[in-house]
Amino acid sequence: MSLLSVRCRLIPGASTAEKLSRTVNRFANACNYALQVARRENAWNKFALQRLVYRELRERFGLSANLAIRAIARVGKRKGHRAGGFKATSVDYDRRILSVDVEAEVVSLSTVDGRVKVPMRIAGYQRHLLRSARGIQGGQLVRGRDSWYVHLWCEYDDPPTLDPQGFLGVDLGIVNIATDSDGEAYSGSHLNSVRHRQRRLRKKLQKKGTKGAKRRLKKLSGKEKRFANHTNHTVSKRIVGKAQRTGRGIAIENLEGIRNRVRLRKPQRSTLHSWSFFDLGQKLRYKAERAGVPLVQVDARNTSRTCPACGHCEKLNRVSQARFVCRSCGLVGNADHFAAVNISVRGWGAVNRPYSGEASRVSLHGSVPESPRL
Incomplete structure (x- = not known):
């Protein structure tokens, strides 16, 4: 139930x-x-x-x-x-x-x-x-x-749970709210622009401090939260729908405690603390349960630093927020996409399924496109 x-x-x-x-x-x-x-x-x-x-x-x-x-x-x-x-x-x-x-x-x-x-x-x-x-x-x-x-x-009543033929890996982020192992990015640029605009407006009104400014602040209260809630509903519905259509489960990162682990510069802290990854995870979980799609959490460590082709893990592989360059085999591509591919592979281990290269190629078919080598 x-x-x-x-x-x-x-x-x-x-x-x-x-x-x-x-x-x-x-x-x-x-x-x-x-x-x-x-x-x-x-x-x-x-x-x-x-x-x-x-x-x-x-x-x-x-x-x-x-x-x-x-x-x-x-x-x-x-x-x-x-x-x-x-x-x-x-x-x-x-x-x-x-x-x-x-x-x-x-x-x-x-x-x-x-x-x-x-x-x-x-x-x-x-x-x-x-x-x-x-x-x-x-x-x-x-x-x-x-x-x-x-x-x-x-x-x-719980729907029958499908037997997954693979896992759709989902990498959660700030620039892109989510990126899946098929390479589809769910952009967070519009949400981030709304947050920045609301933050500037609140700061301006709080500094003004008049009765009219306080009335305006009261009217704006909750607007950003409602917009983020709607965005997370939309993104989670699309991800679960894709997994259900393709007969796959969903693998996501376990990001518990990330706000305490990550050290950021002061301008980046408000962005991190307004990141509603937990809410998106909750929506993915209950929507997947309603659709009979298995959902597993995997260890998030080094998913964005590991090459999905050769397995080489190094901090320097992540040359920027968006760009990944493997220092071993030279694979080049989008860092969030490659992280989602690694999460997808780890999803097999999370459900105690035997991992093999063949299973990986089937579940990740088309996930890692041909990329230029260094």
């Missing part, structure tokens, strides 16, 4: 919106109170914390039994976070306090003022996902700046 979150916009009336707002506020206050108790008593186990705060959450904050349990469960996931609390932005629901009528486009939610039915706006793609779901396990009520949303947690 797999879970997928489907977001739908809510259209509450004025009185219903007030009930939802009170529920979100009290839920956040209850979570923060339970968090204080958990820290003081070092009680992060859900059942131990429930014995300490359940009655107080019911009586002091007016939560129903299920909402109190959801608040305690959310606090239990916060273990290890030393600072910070919960903002009044969302409420968790299980299937007992949330139900959906897809045909009537109505969701029923439990609030601190009783049960309410709220009209929803369901687009065509969301309707398809909801109708094909095995069931809805719960959801999350989310308060936006000027709107309300419900994220429905839908359960699906």
